[in-house]
Amino acid sequence: MTEASVRRVESLGASELLALYEQMCLIRRTEQAAHDLFMSGMVKGTTHLAAGHEAIAVGASAALRPDDYVFATYRGHHHAIARGATPEECLAELMSKATGLCRGKGGSMHLTKASTGMLGSYAIVGSHLPMATGAAWSARLRKTEQVAVAFFGDGATNIGAFHEALNLAAVWRLPVLFVCENNFYMEYTPIAEVTAVPNPAADRAAAHGLPGIVIDGNDVAEVHDTVARAAAQARSGDGPTVIEARTYRHFGHSRTDPAKYRPADEVERWMARDPLSVARQRLESLGVSADELQQADAHAAGVVEAAVDAAKNAPEADPAEAFTDVWADGGSTWRT
Amino acid sequence: MADVITYRDAVADGIAREMRRDPSVVCIGEDIGAAGGVFKTTVGLLDEFGPERVRDTPISEQAIVGAAMGAAMTGVRPIAEIMFSDFLACCWDYLANEIPKVRYMTGGQVTVPLVIRTANGGGLGFGAQHSQAVENWAFAVPGLKIAAPSTPADVVGLMAAAVRSDDPVVFFEHKGLFASKGEPAPPDHVLEFGQAGIVREGTDVTVVALASTVATALAAADRLAEKDISAEVIDLRCLIPLDVRTVLTSLERTSRLVVVEENPYQGGWGGTLVSIVADEGFDLLDAPVKRIAGACVPLPFADALEDRVIPTADAIVDQIRTLVAY
Structure with a gap:
């Protein structure tokens, strides 16, 4: 349950790690674009940006099978992209466009790409942990050896659904991973002020008979290796693992929150451990050149720039869509 | 075939018919297995279909309905039991925010073929927290289908329609009717939803x-x-x-x-x-x-x-x- 329990296994080679670095750049640049579009009034409602959390989504996704299931929260852009959604689909959804992932019916908080196993972003805190548990139950019933992963924030560890899901998953030994993105703030409140244990997710695992591991969530290689081990264990019938990945938000909780409640020295410390910098250091130590790193980021930048242009030029969501997709027949008829 | 059947036995009959027909139909809930349900509405299901398809749960309404939802989104057709309809309040997030909305808010990317069965209504002296008729709670939420049968044959016919529906259905079984008797449902009895x-x-x-x-x-x-x-x-x-x-x-x-x-x-x-x-x-x-x-x-x-x-x-x-x- 402590740092000592963390094992560092460097299973990723340079080319694999470089590909993950480029994905992280893609997410970072998409989040920056989302922020800029929001500030210029082209994204309405709210956004909960995941800049700073990239290593968790990218490292975990790379450790999963393509047919595994992922359930995320309203801070979920990184998971959508890590599971195959394009920046264009995501930004178009944020901009209320017909070409958006959910055709304008979901918005920033509900990005979903079911065709690649990204089964949704849920905006009621903790609600998706039981769903992931159920998807894991389904995988076992269907004998597919799929794994389900629920990603959630530190704030979710104090809600009932978290504990109900962990208990059921543990007692049925289901192939599900519970991955906490602990960014140390439950919205605007330090999680330590409202939680009696230092590791809000991992320390609760033991109460449900589950292993709880604390890892560096800003190190994509460590996330990858931890999730790979836990997924293999779950797939072989050895049950769930709680993984608490420590990370930090680059932006505030949502919208224009400047996050002034965070001490300057704390912010500075975490920015120095930015997941992109951590990955760059690892890549340099593996002999990847500065040029190659620059090319990866430039490629990501080009994709996001084109995505912004395409999303801006896409047609607005079709008003007729308001009355489709309530029912499986595609319609919304509720009476004769 | 018996001349008459109770509404209670019709519930188990209706579920069993669907479980025989479709191996992806499973049951989940508190005391539904060996105990046969606190209202004896799931008697015989564990024996016939085994513990993988008829699963007892802890008292965790959110886990029951949330897990049923996750399973329904991934290729299984769960029938989840909430023992008393009053307890729907303990998992209302799923009935109000998750199950009826996930298809819509994802632009039709997922379906939730799920039945939530529950014992509803008063008249048995169970007091304020075990007697309510709460069909209007579900009626207030766009995106849920709602069935509430009055006879044993209708229990079977509506259960078949509910399980076969690709939409989420809240299925209200009335506590006061469990002991009532009526004609058994004929073989392959399926009613049309929304047909009074x-x-x-x-x-x-x-x-x-x-x-x-x-x-x-x-x-x-x-x-x-x-x-x-x-x-x-x-x-x-x-x-x-x-x-x-x-x-x-x-x-x-x-x-x-x-x-x-x-x-x-x-x-x-x-x-x-x-x-x-x-x-x-x-x-x-x-x-x-x-x-x-x-x-x-x-x-x-x-x-x-x-x-x-x-x-x-x-x-x-x-x-x-x-x-x-x-």
Whole structure:
């Protein structure tokens, strides 16, 4: 349950790690674009940006099978992209466009790409942990050896659904991973002020008979290796693992929150451990050149720039869509 | 085949028929396995289908319904039991925010073929937290289909429709009806969702009822017949889809409407039904519409008190006699 329990296994080679670095750049640049579009009034409602959390989504996704299931929260852009959604689909959804992932019916908080196993972003805190548990139950019933992963924030560890899901998953030994993105703030409140244990997710695992591991969530290689081990264990019938990945938000909780409640020295410390910098250091130590790193980021930048242009030029969501997709027949008829 | 079957046994029969037909149908809930359900509505399922398909759970309503939702999104057809409908409040997030919305808010990317069964309603002296008729809770949320059968055969026919539906269905079994008996369902019995039944034909007044209030309305109609008042009784069977057409067609014959609901008058489903009648059927009416519903108080324990707050045949007879004289 402590740092000592963390094992560092460097299973990723340079080319694999470089590909993950480029994905992280893609997410970072998409989040920056989302922020800029929001500030210029082209994204309405709210956004909960995941800049700073990239290593968790990218490292975990790379450790999963393509047919595994992922359930995320309203801070979920990184998971959508890590599971195959394009920046264009995501930004178009944020901009209320017909070409958006959910055709304008979901918005920033509900990005979903079911065709690649990204089964949704849920905006009621903790609600998706039981769903992931159920998807894991389904995988076992269907004998597919799929794994389900629920990603959630530190704030979710104090809600009932978290504990109900962990208990059921543990007692049925289901192939599900519970991955906490602990960014140390439950919205605007330090999680330590409202939680009696230092590791809000991992320390609760033991109460449900589950292993709880604390890892560096800003190190994509460590996330990858931890999730790979836990997924293999779950797939072989050895049950769930709680993984608490420590990370930090680059932006505030949502919208224009400047996050002034965070001490300057704390912010500075975490920015120095930015997941992109951590990955760059690892890549340099593996002999990847500065040029190659620059090319990866430039490629990501080009994709996001084109995505912004395409999303801006896409047609607005079709008003007729308001009355489709309530029912499986595609319609919304509720009476004769 | 037995001459009659209880409503209670019809629940297990309806589930078993679907589990035999489709191996992806599974059951999940508290005490549904070896115990056969606290109302004995799942007796025999564990023996026939085994513990992988008939799973006991902890007392964790959010885990039950949330896991059923996750399973439904990934290729399984779960039937989740919430023991008493009052306990739906413990997992209401899933019924209000998750299950009815996930298909819509993802632009149709996922389906949730899920049945949530629950024992609903009063009359058995279980007090304020185990007796409520809460069908109106579900009725307030777009995106849920709602069935509430009144007879054993309808239990089987609506269960088949619910399990085969690709939409989420809340299935209200009435506690007061579990011991009631009726004809067994024929083989392969499937009812159409949103198709009300005219269970007694009449010419003077249309009485719209659901689940427990169907028998109450029929008892009232018998007594009114002795006074030469002819009441037509409609069993809605489902609240969503709501079969307004059958009600309006009946009003063309009777021109008078009484709605009998067990859920509270405040926020009860009858309010929506009569508002549609007022809007689309105003010219058909020769008298004011009347709603007889649960009183707007928590359900009391003592029989003498509970009898005062749940709709009775006496109340229906009195209301209709006034209405016919209007």
